[in-house]
Amino acid sequence: MDERSELPVIDIAALVGGQGNRRQVAAQIDRACRQWGFFYITNHGVSAALERQLEEQSRLFFSRASADKLKIAMVRGGRAWRGYFDVGGELTSGVPDCKEGLYFGQELPEDHPLVHSGTPLHGANLFPDGMPLFRSAVLEYITALSELGHALMAGIALGLGLDETYFARHCTGEPLVLFRIFNYPPAPPDDHSWGVGEHTDYGLLTILKQDDTGGLQVKSEAGGWQPVAPIPGTFVCNIGDMLECMSGGLYRSTPHRVLNRSGQARLSFPFFFDPGFYARVGPIAGLAATPSDGHERWDGASVHDWQGIYGDYVLAKVGRVFPQLQQAVL
Template sequence: MSPHSPSGEFQQVPVIDVRALVDRTSEDSARQAVAEQLGAACRESGFFYVVGHGVEEALQQRLETLSRRFFALSVEEKMAIRMAHGGSAWRGYFPVGGELTSGRPDRKEGLYFGTELGPEHPLVRAGTPLHGSNLFPREPSSLREAVLDYLAALTRLGHSLMGGIALSLGLPEDHFVTGFMADPLVLFRIFNYPPGPSTAEDGQPAWGVGEHTDYGVLTILKQDEAGGLQVKSRAGGEVRWVDAPPLAGSFVCNIGDMLDRMTRGVYRSTPHRVINRSGRDRLSLPFFFDPGWSTEVRPLEAPALRGVTTTEDSHERWDRRSVHAFQGTYGDYLLGKVGKVFPQLRSEVLSNG
């Protein structure tokens, strides 16, 4: 049975084998066939699993093991690399409750990483937010190498997937990699969701992270066996939440607000949320593959979008904001969003700047 109903309301997240996109020797017809599956998923659910992605299992397991070792440290040891030490680069550790979604504290702790940039880099010298060097813990010391290897592997996969998305829109496969994704803003998080009560003190569900959409173009997520990710089915009169459970050997991907904007709402960023009901810690590793900081994201002139007018859906969105009315660079958009996630840190960064 197809995972998508004719109305566009999806029942489950589709699984796509992207081997043909990752293997540069694949025939054009095979690459186009995968691209068409990606396009259908972006239109219907905004989420999809990828298998055949080529990221070594040994690297994934090494990173997961080291991440669990870090989160098992004492609070004092973890706070030695707290985000306040990262300055405008917004890197390092935050404790449970230190990040907000829609103004509510998330039930998770985490590590923020990004592309490793030294002090000599022009964007770092200019004090550009979210650019700089990472904060790595003393223990486990090998986490640094694992994170940097993983960033390189996921960046390669991100470019391959964006090639497929370009083909799905009738654009040359290298449209994004030679354009505004040539020097992407890469952000990476390692989150630990501790077990806890099903409801918060105010009687609301104790979400690990509440309903939200991602900000950029493409998110590639590795999740452990605990589950808990849910995706909002946007079609039909009744709201439905579809589980996106762990699938061995896969990453679960979703598109963000900027791809929604570029495609005039044809490819839509879909709200999702997390609640940890497993009774144990849940490990989640989202990798965000985004436009360059100074990029002005505009609607694409793509063959698949000819004659399409912008779909304005702010009345349906979790934040009631329009991704299509925004004016400015991706950096402007992202800073406004991240500042709401860490309001105290944003105040400290701005006051020190």
């Protein structure tokens, strides 16, 4: 497999800095979303020092003994659905993934209205003892990526011919932000276990930081698998099921997967910028819809058969990933 990526690299300085041709950047994002559903971004404004600290602290955490990591196991996170899971603890299409990881989200106090009302996926994060730099890096990164998510969704709105505040007004005024840190152990040469199997993301937009290991692959329109090689100073972005739904199929939620053949551990940091939990999602009026055939998707389903409250959609999906924890949010 050719390790060079064909995905476009888009300079988004005009979206995050306010100087430059925003509509020109939006047009590039629009083309990428129509052709691939994936693209790289550069000049995104996130501190390189923060990224380094996050990666260093994550490696320190995953180097800890299993018993130490399990002190913040997801079973302790309750309805907020936060914490650590061990290798094989997360499922994709019912098959255990070859990775361990941490689930985080926006840090909310007990008296926040969404927490007080018992809304799933909202609350306080679980952090390991004795790692204050890890906690600060995670929370600072969530804040930075939330701002970046708003900027990118403004660009996506412009690319669709909408007012740039469209998504903020309709579904991301108070977005559901979910952050994961995954550690993929190296797969032995004769082992074909997937770090994560073929899947699509649930929400609007994923912003991915990956280390320099490689292993991410995206499915092309022709059906082949294209590597998404790490490029220093960039994030990888991809759209999710809800943006395919809202765009009427103009944009596609593209399948992707991970296989770590590097011989070393691989870190990845996906950040999900999604509609608010109680936001109602459906096709945007006025777009030239071209819904995809559900049988073309990896799971035989169609996101165009669904519309409603985003929280209902995401809970159904996440419940299949961690079926043993599903009762915690019912």
